[in-house]
Amino acid sequence: MENEILERLDELLELRAFKQIKEILEEHNEVDTAEYLSSISPKDATIIFRVLNKEVAADVFAYLEPDVQQYIVSAMTDTELADVMDELFVDELVDLVEELPASIVQRVLKNVDPSRRATINQFLKYPDNSAGSIMTSELIHLKMDMTVKEAIERIRNSDIDGEIIYTSYVTDAKRKLLGVVHMKDLLLSGDDTLIEDVMIEDFISTTTVTDKEEVGHLFSKYDLLNIPVTDNEGRLVGVVSIDDAVDVLVEEATEDFELMAAMKPSEKPYMQTGVFTLAKNRLVWLLVLMISATISGTILTKYQVAFAAYPLLVTFMPMLTDTGGNAGSQTSTTIIRGMALSEIELTDFFRVWWKELRVSLLVGLVLAAVNFGRVLLFHPGQVTIALIVSVSLLLTVMIAKSIATMMPMLAKRLGADPALMASPLITTIVDAVSLTIYFTIAQSVLGI
Amino acid sequence: MENEILERLDELLELRAFKQIKEILEEHNEVDTAEYLSSISPKDATIIFRVLNKEVAADVFAYLEPDVQQYIVSAMTDTELADVMDELFVDELVDLVEELPASIVQRVLKNVDPSRRATINQFLKYPDNSAGSIMTSELIHLKMDMTVKEAIERIRNSDIDGEIIYTSYVTDAKRKLLGVVHMKDLLLSGDDTLIEDVMIEDFISTTTVTDKEEVGHLFSKYDLLNIPVTDNEGRLVGVVSIDDAVDVLVEEATEDFELMAAMKPSEKPYMQTGVFTLAKNRLVWLLVLMISATISGTILTKYQVAFAAYPLLVTFMPMLTDTGGNAGSQTSTTIIRGMALSEIELTDFFRVWWKELRVSLLVGLVLAAVNFGRVLLFHPGQVTIALIVSVSLLLTVMIAKSIATMMPMLAKRLGADPALMASPLITTIVDAVSLTIYFTIAQSVLGI
Numbered sequence: 020m021e022n023e024i025l026e027r028l029d030e031l032l033e034l035r036a037f038k039q040i041k042e043i044l045e046e047h048n049e050v051d052t053a054e055y056l057s058s059i060s061p062k063d064a065t066i067i068f069r070v071l072n073k074e075v076a077a078d079v080f081a082y083l084e085p086d087v088q089q090y091i092v093s094a095m096t097d098t099e100l101a102d103v104m105d106e107l108f109v110d111e112l113v114d115l116v117e118e119l120p121a122s123i124v125q126r127v128l129k130n131v132d133p134s135r136r137a138t139i140n141q142f143l144k145y146p147d148n149s150a151g152s153i154m155t156s157e158l159i160h161l162k163m164d165m166t167v168k169e170a171i172e173r174i175r176n177s178d179i180d181g182e183i184i185y186t187s188y189v190t191d192a193k194r195k196l197l198g199v200v201h202m203k204d205l206l207l208s209g210d211d212t213l214i215e216d217v218m219i220e221d222f223i224s225t226t227t228v229t230d231k232e233e234v235g236h237l238f239s240k241y242d243l244l245n246i247p248v249t250d251n252e253g254r255l256v257g258v259v260s261i262d263d264a265v266d267v268l269v270e271e272a273t274e275d276f277e278l279m280a281a282m283k284p285s286e287k288p289y290m291q292t293g294v295f296t297l298a299k300n301r302l303v304w305l306l307v308l309m310i311s312a313t314i315s316g317t318i319l320t321k322y323q324v325a326f327a328a329y330p331l332l333v334t335f336m337p338m339l340t341d342t343g344g345n346a347g348s349q350t351s352t353t354i355i356r357g358m359a360l361s362e363i364e365l366t367d368f369f370r371v372w373w374k375e376l377r378v379s380l381l382v383g384l385v386l387a388a389v390n391f392g393r394v395l396l397f398h399p400g401q402v403t404i405a406l407i408v409s410v411s412l413l414l415t416v417m418i419a420k421s422i423a424t425m426m427p428m429l430a431k432r433l434g435a436d437p438a439l440m441a442s443p444l445i446t447t448i449v450d451a452v453s454l455t456i457y458f459t460i461a462q463s464v465l466g467i
Numbered sequence: 468m469e470n471e472i473l474e475r476l477d478e479l480l481e482l483r484a485f486k487q488i489k490e491i492l493e494e495h496n497e498v499d500t501a502e503y504l505s506s507i508s509p510k511d512a513t514i515i516f517r518v519l520n521k522e523v524a525a526d527v528f529a530y531l532e533p534d535v536q537q538y539i540v541s542a543m544t545d546t547e548l549a550d551v552m553d554e555l556f557v558d559e560l561v562d563l564v565e566e567l568p569a570s571i572v573q574r575v576l577k578n579v580d581p582s583r584r585a586t587i588n589q590f591l592k593y594p595d596n597s598a599g600s601i602m603t604s605e606l607i608h609l610k611m612d613m614t615v616k617e618a619i620e621r622i623r624n625s626d627i628d629g630e631i632i633y634t635s636y637v638t639d640a641k642r643k644l645l646g647v648v649h650m651k652d653l654l655l656s657g658d659d660t661l662i663e664d665v666m667i668e669d670f671i672s673t674t675t676v677t678d679k680e681e682v683g684h685l686f687s688k689y690d691l692l693n694i695p696v697t698d699n700e701g702r703l704v705g706v707v708s709i710d711d712a713v714d715v716l717v718e719e720a721t722e723d724f725e726l727m728a729a730m731k732p733s734e735k736p737y738m739q740t741g742v743f744t745l746a747k748n749r750l751v752w753l754l755v756l757m758i759s760a761t762i763s764g765t766i767l768t769k770y771q772v773a774f775a776a777y778p779l780l781v782t783f784m785p786m787l788t789d790t791g792g793n794a795g796s797q798t799s800t801t802i803i804r805g806m807a808l809s810e811i812e813l814t815d816f817f818r819v820w821w822k823e824l825r826v827s828l829l830v831g832l833v834l835a836a837v838n839f840g841r842v843l844l845f846h847p848g849q850v851t852i853a854l855i856v857s858v859s860l861l862l863t864v865m866i867a868k869s870i871a872t873m874m875p876m877l878a879k880r881l882g883a884d885p886a887l888m889a890s891p892l893i894t895t896i897v898d899a900v901s902l903t904i905y906f907t908i909a910q911s912v913l914g915i
Contacts, residue, residue, distance in 0.1 A: 046669050050689050175654050182692055184651050185633055202650065203632050206623050221494055239717055241498050242710035244630055244692065261709055262690035265716065269687055272720040273804055276727075280800035280890065281793050288810040289801055294822060298829040301797050305864075308793055309834055313841065315785035323778035330771035333781055337763035337788060337898045344792075345729050345756055345891045349749050352728035353737055356721055362736040374742060381746040386757055393761065416753075442728065442890050443793045450785050 020051045028055060032063060041070045049075060053082030061090035069099070077106030084291075085118040092123050101130040108181070109135060110155035110263065113142045142257075150234045151227035153267060154248045154257030159187040161200055161214050168210040170200065183260060186245045189218050194254040196224060196247055224249055227256060232271045236361055238264040275359060279352065279441035281308060308447050315340075315450045322458040325467045331398070332461055335408045336454065339415060342386065343453040344446035347419035350375055351445050354427045355437045368428055375424045376417070383416035407461050415453035422448060468499045476503060480511060489518045497523060501530030509538035517547070525554030532739075533566040540571050549578040556629070557583060558603035558711065561590045590705075598682045599675035601715060602696045602705030607635040609648055609662050616658040618648065631708060634693045637666050642702040644672060644695055672697055675704060680719045684809060686712040723807060727800065727889035729756060756895050763788075763898045770906040773915045779846070780909055783856045784902065787863060790834065791901040792894035795867035798823055799893050802875045803885045816876055823872045824865070831864035855909050863901035870896060 020028075024043065031040045044052045044067070052071075056064040056079065064087050071079060080088065080103050092100060104112065104127060112131065116124050116139060128136055138156050145151025157179050161170050174184050189198040198218030208217050224247045225234050237246055238261055246264075248257040274284040281304035285292050326333050354371065357363030363371060387409040394405035423445050427437035461467070468476075472491065479488045492500045492515070500519075504512040504527065512535050519527060528536065528551050540548060552560065552575060560579065564572050564587060576584055586604050593599025605627050609618050622632050637646040646666030656665050672695045673682050685694055686709055694712075696705040722732040729752035733740050774781050802819065805811035811819060835857040842853035871893050875885035909915070 048669055048671060048689060171654070180651065180655075182633070182651070184654070185630070203628065203630070206619070206632070207628075221496055223496060239710075239713045241496060242713075244709070261692070261713075262687075265687045265690075265709075265713060268713065268716060269720075269808070272717075273808070276724075276800055276804045279724075280796050282797050282801070288808075289805045290810060290815065290818070294825045294829065297822070297826045301794075301826065302830050302833055305790060305793055305797075305830060305834060306837060309786060309790045309838065310841070312786040312789045313845075315789075316782040319782040319785070320779070323781075326774045326778045326781050330774045331768070333771075333774050333784075334764040334767040336781075336784060337767070337902070338757060338760040340785060340788075341760045341763075341891075341895060341898060342753060342757045344894070345753055346749075348728050348890065349730050349753075352724055353730070356724045357737045360717070360721070360736075362738060367738065370738070374745070377742045378745045378749065381742065382750050382753060385750055386753060389754060390757065393758070397761075442796065443789075446792070446894075447789060450789060454785070 020047060020055065025055070032059065037067055037070055040067055045072060045075055049078040050082050052079045057084040057087050061087050065091050065094045069095070073102055074106065077103050081107060081111045088115060089119055089123055092119070092127060097126075097130055100126065104131045108155045108157055109138050109142060109257075110153060112139050113152075116143060145227055148231050149227060150225050150229045150231055150246075150248050150259055151257070153231050153234070153263045154227070154259045155183075156257050157183055158247075158255070158258045159184060160255075161187045161189050161218075163189055163191075163197065163213070163215040163218070165214045166210065167205050167208045167212045167214070167217060170214055171205055174202070174205075181260075182244060182262075183258065186258075188247055188255055188258075189214060190255050196222075196249055196253065196255040198222065199247065222247070225259070226251065231267045232359070233361075234259055235264045235268040235271065239268065271359070275355065275438045278436060278438035279355065281305065281441075281443040304443065308443050311444075311447045312450065315447075315454055318451055318454055319458075322462070325458055325462060325465075328467050329404075329461070329465065331401075331404060332407075332458075335394075336457075338390075339408070339412060339453050339457055340446075340450045342412060343415040343419040343449040344442065346379065346382065346416045347423040347445040347449045348442035350379075350420045350423035351427050351441050354424060355441060358427065358431055358437055365428060365432055371428075372421065372424050375420045379417040379420035382420075383413040386416060387413040403464060407457070407464055411453065411457040411460055414456050415449065418452055418456070419445070419449045422452070468495060468503065473503070480507065485515055485518055488515055493520060493523055497526040498530050500527045505532040505535050509535050513539050513542045517543070521550055522554065525551050529555060529559045536563060537567055537571055540567070540575060545574075545578055548574065552579045556603045556605055557586050557590060557705075558601060560587050561600075564591065593675055596679050597675060598673050598677045598679055598694075598696050598707055599705070601679050601682070601711045602675070602707045603631075604705050605631055606695075606703070606706045607632060608703075609635045609637050609666075611637055611639075611645065611661070611663040611666070613662045614658065615653050615656045615660045615662070615665060618662055619653055622650070622653075630692060630710075631706065634706070636695055636703055636706075637662060638703050644670075644697055644701065644703040646670065647695065670695070673707070674699065679715045680807070681809075682707055683712045683716040683719065687716065719807070723803065723886045726884060726886035727803065729753065729889075729891040752891065756891055759892075759895045760898065763895075763902055766899055766902055767906075770910070773906055773910060773913075776915050777852075777909070777913065779849075779852060780855075780906075783842075784905075786838075787856070787860060787901050787905055788894075788898045790860060791863040791867040791897040792890065794827065794830065794864045795871040795893040795897045796890035798827075798868045798871035799875050799889050802872060803889060806875065806879060806885055813876060813880055819876070820869070820872050823868045827865040827868035830868075831861040834864060835861040851912060855905070855912055859901065859905040859908055862904050863897065866900055866904075867893070867897045870900070 028040055028043060056068060068091050116127060159174055159177050174187060185202040187200045188196060189200060190196055198220050199222040200214060200218045204217045223237055223241050223243060226249055234246060244261050246259050247255055248259060250256050277284045283300040283303060285300055354363055390412050391405050391409040394408055426440035430437045430440045476488055476491060504516060516539050607622055607625050633650040635648045636644060637648060638644055646668050647670040648662060648666045652665045671685055671689050671691060674697055682694060692709050694707050695703055696707060698704050725732045731748040731751060733748055802811060838860050839853050839857040842856055874888035878885045878888045
């Protein structure tokens with residue numbers, strides 16, 4: 020909402036002019052209304068929520084922050100609660116039940132009708148990252164021998180609201196999915212056409228246990244609005260819609276960003292996450308990496324004589340390890356993202372590795388040449404040192420990119436999340452490798 | 468497509484059994500057909516493409532790789548070309564025109580009808596990252612005083628296919644956008660209801676010059692299927708649909724991953740990008756960062772006496788700089804992603820900084836304590852060295868997180884892409900800072 024409107028709402032709230040607030044809010048999108056209600060005190064939010072129109076209220080409710088939802092549920096009578104719950108989709112109810120404390124969950128479940136309660140309980144059992152966990156059960160069933168006219172009638176009377184009505188599903192007596200019917204095809208066909216002539220048989224579908232990220236990519240690959248979800252016997256049990264898939268794509272990317280920067284993914288947006296939670300999410304990996312970096316330290320202790328004799332060698336260490344780390348994380352990032360988007364598969368391993376080997380040779384040669392010139396410029400006459408540093412740099416870049424190719428693919432092969440094999444871990448490993456190469460070469464050339 | 472089908476297609480292709488290939492392909496999704504045609508030789512792809520059904524052909528064409536599109540366009544007669552072009556949406560034609568070489572573009576433009584040609588030329592002028600560059604012009608206009616029945620008739624006869632027909636737009640005589648009408652509301656209203664009573668007036672819209680990433684986030688925030696696009700005078704000029712918005716969200720995340728790993732974003736998927744292009748995209752930043760890392764080297768030259776006297780000091784350098792870099796990139800990643808998702812705004816600067824300061828104090832204290840114990844364990848009796856390293860570590864973590872808070876937000880303030888201020892650059896800066904702190908403390912305490 021624009022700032023002027025927010026200011027006007029603040030003024031009205033101070034005057035306790037709830038009726039006027041309600042009027043302004045009902046002229047706005049339910050997402051904005053929910054954002055506004057989540058920004059004021061839960062007590063005020065509850066008062067305003069209770070004066071909203073019934074139909075608007077349920078839409079707004081689905082977008083509220085969990086703590087405001089909880090406050091509102093506690094404050095509502097059973098009748099009010101049942102009204103709101105009736106309007107929510109099963110997937111929204113499942114989310115709600117997962118977020119709320121147990122005592123309130125009981126009240127929520129008591130106030131939805133028994134058949135939906137059974138569905139909710141069943142849906143709660145699907146694993147966290149599965150298609151089952153983001154699907155909803157509201158969908159329109161059609162039969163093959165219906166006419167277009169009958170189908171449109173059924174959809175109009177279906178009591179389901181939202182974009183879900185744009186796609187209907189044809190099932191047989193055993194609920195096995197036979198075809199998908201798009202509203203646009205119904206509208207463009209004659210009234211007496213049979214559904215079996217309108218339905219699409221080469222539809223894209225998914226199963227309850229498919230990873231939800233994969234489902235997100237199906238939407239993006241095939242430009243779909245909905246994907247039907249079947250159980251392991253091919254029976255239609257739900258549908259995932261594009262808005263939930265978009266959320267999944269955005270969340271999964273955020274999770275990868277966090278993992279790749281050595282953080283435990285957070286459950287809430289940054290501004291709503293406390294200092295202790297943030298510190299906890301970040302500390303684990305920092306500790307692991309700090310301890311791992313000790314390996315480089317231990318390697319270095321072997322070369323103490325070398326530093327003492329040639330302190331100049333030490334000054335090239337940050338350049339060498341940083342460049343190795345950067346070269347490695349370029350590759351690992353490319354491969355992690357490529358695998359997340361299914362652009363790179365495990366079977367591509369040798370093609371990818373061969374490609375990275377050639378890229379690293381090209382990049383490494385240019386870097387080594389520039390570095391050679393730079394060392395000579397700042398330390399005239401030190402040709403041997405310049406050579407040692409440049410050869411080490413070339414080898415470091417090549418080995419870094421090889422390690423960074425293998426590690427994410429190996430992680431995936433072993434069933435771990437490739438995003439863990441990103442910049443921080445690669446940097447730590449490459450550090451140890453590059454310093455070993457550097458001082459081994461230096462010692463043998465300089466005869467220390 | 469499943470592997471068995473791909474193998475069957477390979478066999479049929481060897482037998483030149485194009486008719487049978489066509490039959491198999493027409494039973495599959497057009498995206499899969501396009502993927503298959505892009506995987507075989509352009510010559511074979513063209514032969515198969517020409518035998519496909521007309522309506523299927525255009526759908527398939529839109530999903531083909533640019534080089535296959537180009538080959539097919541060159542091989543087609545003007546009549547065939549015009550047939551395919553007629554079926555494409557304006558946004559698909561604009562993409563095509565942008566990808567193809569000039570000589571072929573002329574043939575394409577010659578074969579679309581003049582009014583669409585004008586639209587294409589106008590759309591080509593919108594900046595690369597704008598809503599204008601991803602919108603299409605096919606949309607259904609309704610008038611306020613139409614009835615629902617008339618509106619449905621108009622939509623049925625509109626000659627537009629695809630999900631775009633689920634949303635219509637109400638405009639006045641000057642094409643100013645007054646309201647949005649959802650098909651679901653038309654279907655649920657009586658035949659004689661007036662459009663002005665069905666249309667939504669608090670609709671979300673965007674302008675031609677809005678950043679396309681922002682448009683993507685509007686879709687994800689408000690759960691929309693389409694967003695109307697107006698020019699700077701509020702006139703309706705196009706519409707962005709969810710499938711294009713999903714592509715934008717995925718591409719923008721990929722671009723951020725690449726930028727944040729110090730790469731120039733690539734235009735094609737990894738497997739289709741050549742070795743030279745990859746090397747070029749990666750070399751620029753590696754060079755810049757390598758040269759910048761020289762600063763750390765220069766700082767270190769000042770402390771050569773210190774290494775010579777206490778070679779042990781050198782062994783803690785990798786642990787110190789790596790931990791600083793990791794702590795910094797955790798923060799910069801959080802802030803870059805938070806700003807990309809509009810969860811963190813520039814006006815939050817002081818709140819974010821204060822939060823990061825407290826987080827870094829907590830994290831830094833734990834790391835410093837663990838490190839103190841570890842140094843004493845491996846180097847018994849070296850209490851002074853352990854203290855120097857641990858205090859440097861605490862300060863490094865705190866300063867790293869402060870720098871990593873400021874830099875992305877400063878970049879945004881200056882109109883640069885915050886994603887550039889990620890791990891690699893932060894690491895380089897933090898290296899210089901942490902080494903300065905470390906050796907300054909060491910020199911003054913040890914009296915070197």
